Amino acid sequence: MGKKVAGNLLIIGGAEDKKGDCAILKRFVELSGGKAGKLVIMTTATKEPEAVGKEYLQIFGRLGGGQIEILDLPSRTEAKGEKAVNIISEATGIFFTGGDQLRITSILGGTPVNEALARAYKNGVVIAGTSAGASAMSDTMIVEGDSDSAPRKNSLRMAPGLGLLEETVIDQHFAQRGRLGRLLAAVAHNPYVLGIGIDEDTAVVVGADARLDVIGSRTVTIVDGKEATYTNVSELEPDQNLALHGVRLHVIPAGYGFNLRNRQPLI
Amino acid sequence: MGKKVAGNLLIIGGAEDKKGDCAILKRFVELSGGKAGKLVIMTTATKEPEAVGKEYLQIFGRLGGGQIEILDLPSRTEAKGEKAVNIISEATGIFFTGGDQLRITSILGGTPVNEALARAYKNGVVIAGTSAGASAMSDTMIVEGDSDSAPRKNSLRMAPGLGLLEETVIDQHFAQRGRLGRLLAAVAHNPYVLGIGIDEDTAVVVGADARLDVIGSRTVTIVDGKEATYTNVSELEPDQNLALHGVRLHVIPAGYGFNLRNRQPLI
Numbered sequence: 001m002g003k004k005v006a007g008n009l010l011i012i013g014g015a016e017d018k019k020g021d022c023a024i025l026k027r028f029v030e031l032s033g034g035k036a037g038k039l040v041i042m043t044t045a046t047k048e049p050e051a052v053g054k055e056y057l058q059i060f061g062r063l064g065g066g067q068i069e070i071l072d073l074p075s076r077t078e079a080k081g082e083k084a085v086n087i088i089s090e091a092t093g094i095f096f097t098g099g100d101q102l103r104i105t106s107i108l109g110g111t112p113v114n115e116a117l118a119r120a121y122k123n124g125v126v127i128a129g130t131s132a133g134a135s136a137m138s139d140t141m142i143v144e145g146d147s148d149s150a151p152r153k154n155s156l157r158m159a160p161g162l163g164l165l166e167e168t169v170i171d172q173h174f175a176q177r178g179r180l181g182r183l184l185a186a187v188a189h190n191p192y193v194l195g196i197g198i199d200e201d202t203a204v205v206v207g208a209d210a211r212l213d214v215i216g217s218r219t220v221t222i223v224d225g226k227e228a229t230y231t232n233v234s235e236l237e238p239d240q241n242l243a244l245h246g247v248r249l250h251v252i253p254a255g256y257g258f259n260l261r262n263r264q265p266l267i
Numbered sequence: 268m269g270k271k272v273a274g275n276l277l278i279i280g281g282a283e284d285k286k287g288d289c290a291i292l293k294r295f296v297e298l299s300g301g302k303a304g305k306l307v308i309m310t311t312a313t314k315e316p317e318a319v320g321k322e323y324l325q326i327f328g329r330l331g332g333g334q335i336e337i338l339d340l341p342s343r344t345e346a347k348g349e350k351a352v353n354i355i356s357e358a359t360g361i362f363f364t365g366g367d368q369l370r371i372t373s374i375l376g377g378t379p380v381n382e383a384l385a386r387a388y389k390n391g392v393v394i395a396g397t398s399a400g401a402s403a404m405s406d407t408m409i410v411e412g413d414s415d416s417a418p419r420k421n422s423l424r425m426a427p428g429l430g431l432l433e434e435t436v437i438d439q440h441f442a443q444r445g446r447l448g449r450l451l452a453a454v455a456h457n458p459y460v461l462g463i464g465i466d467e468d469t470a471v472v473v474g475a476d477a478r479l480d481v482i483g484s485r486t487v488t489i490v491d492g493k494e495a496t497y498t499n500v501s502e503l504e505p506d507q508n509l510a511l512h513g514v515r516l517h518v519i520p521a522g523y524g525f526n527l528r529n530r531q532p533l534i
Contacts, residue, residue, distance in 0.1 A: 147445075175445060175447070175448050176445075177445070178414075178442060178443075178444070178445025178447075180442070180445075180447045180488075181442050181486075181518075184516075184518055217508075218508060219448075219508045219509065219510075221447075223516075229532070230532065230534055232520075240520070241484075241485060241486045241520030241521065242486065242518055242520065243486075243518060243519060243520050243523050243532075243534075244517065244518040245517045245518075245519075245532040245534075246515060246517065246532070247515070247516045247517070247518075248513060248514070248515060248516075249451075249490075249514045249515075249516045250511065250512045250513065250514070251448075251451055251508075251509055251510060251511040251512075251514075252510060252512075253499075253507070253508030253509065253510050254508065256510050265496070265497065265510075265512040265513070267497055267510075267512075
């Protein structure tokens with residue numbers, strides 16, 4: 001875990017404060033270089049790119065962002081364009097809005113913009129995402145799955161994500177939508193991945209040293225299946241319930257961290 | 268854990284099937300002796316004892332119950348009565364309906380009926396409870412606490428329960444109301460207790476051998492804090508968030524069990 005962590009990620013559980021202190025969004029502006037930064041707002045996930053893009057543009061401006069640009073790539077055609085690649089290449093911070101994570105991956109996946117994003121990340125550019133933009137960060141992402149229900153095998157759909165944070169699966173709106181069940185089901189499929197459930201108005205900052213720090217008003221729940229002793233996930237009939245024994249779970253509020261390399265919480 | 272487990276408990280996460288197979292309620296009737304049984308429906312938790320009592324009376328009759336009686340004890344006065352004590356003393360199965368767990372303990376606590384209940388339990392009489400009736404089973408019960416939210420210290424109110432299942436704290440409507448946070452907070456207060464979160468239409472049967480078996484359509488989540496490495500629960504300011512590291516978590520569906528004595532899941 002984390003050996004390949006290169007740049008800086010800010011992964012937000014959705015519904016981050018946009019009117020008060022805006023602690024999380026402010027962190028994005030700061031990490032991206034503040035007044036000297038070049039911020040890009042990626043609205044691919046949402047079907048209301050104008051309204052959503054404009055809202056973040058105003059907020060980032062108010063919070064002291066320098067040059068701020070909205071990059072709307074509504075289809076694969078635009079994601080192949082040289083102009084888009086240039087914008088990404090010059091950015092110091094890139095922000096993915098919420099919406100549908102499958103729009104992000106199905107539109108950007110395998111395009112020159114995706115390659116530019118990967119390059120930017122390796123060069124230390126800050127990549128941030130909220131809600132759908134958070135889910136898309138991991139290798140394999142949760143596309144949909146019942147919230148507030150017992151973990152079942154077939155309630156869960158997963159798909160390849162952007163792969164910026166490897167060996168993880170990220171869920172958002174975590175406590176607020178009762179998503180423990182689907183995160184456990186995701187981890188049961190391959191306990192090699194670490195489950196990271198991020199509450200609303202809460203975020204993790206992941207640095208090149210594979211250290212994860214929690215910021216924001218609620219908590220992050222980490223599900224480590226590495227030492228799990230049993231699961232029935234491979235034998236389940238559709239609609240049967242998951243069994244999963246011996247998962248390690250950590251609740252991490254702001255001010256605490258987690259070492260992704262050795263999977264230990266930091267006090 | 269479990270050394271003092273004496274009788275049989277059937278602890279239901281609420282919203283159990285009342286129209287289809289009624290698998291859980293049927294189990295109660297069977298455990299209580301079927302046609303030869305004497306079932307008592309305790310409606311103390313609810314403010315609609317007539318309607319609720321009558322519904323269970325009809326269901327238990329339909330499922331093959333023998334003698335069935337509703338015992339409504341709406342105040343401590345009735346809970347001191349000899350008649351009520353006699354009814355409890357002759358029962359083979361006692362069923363606590365849902366409602367408010369604080370009504371159960373504040374009305375029955377320390378009364379002759381409570382003593383009769385404890386004696387019945389020690390003699391092997393089946394004690395069942397759903398929803399509030401489930402919460403009241405443990406030593407310390409959750410009275411209220413935010414659902415669907417991050418675990419906070421002051422979102423949780425606990426109170427002494429009936430103490431039938433010792434060294435546990437039980438929560439109900441678990442996945443459906445997103446109650447992981449409050450169960451974790453309860454366990455953090457004293458990791459000596461085992462957290463048992465029961466989904467709707469799901470139940471645990473606990474026998475004298477301290478074996479817990481899951482029945483019903485969803486799952487039971489067990490939170491074991493014994494090996495937790497850190498919590499900030501004693502230092503929290505009101506409204507700060509909980510930190511809790513290294514909890515062991517098990518997801519147990521129907522057909523699987525758990526040994527309460529050594530805290531190991533059974534396959």
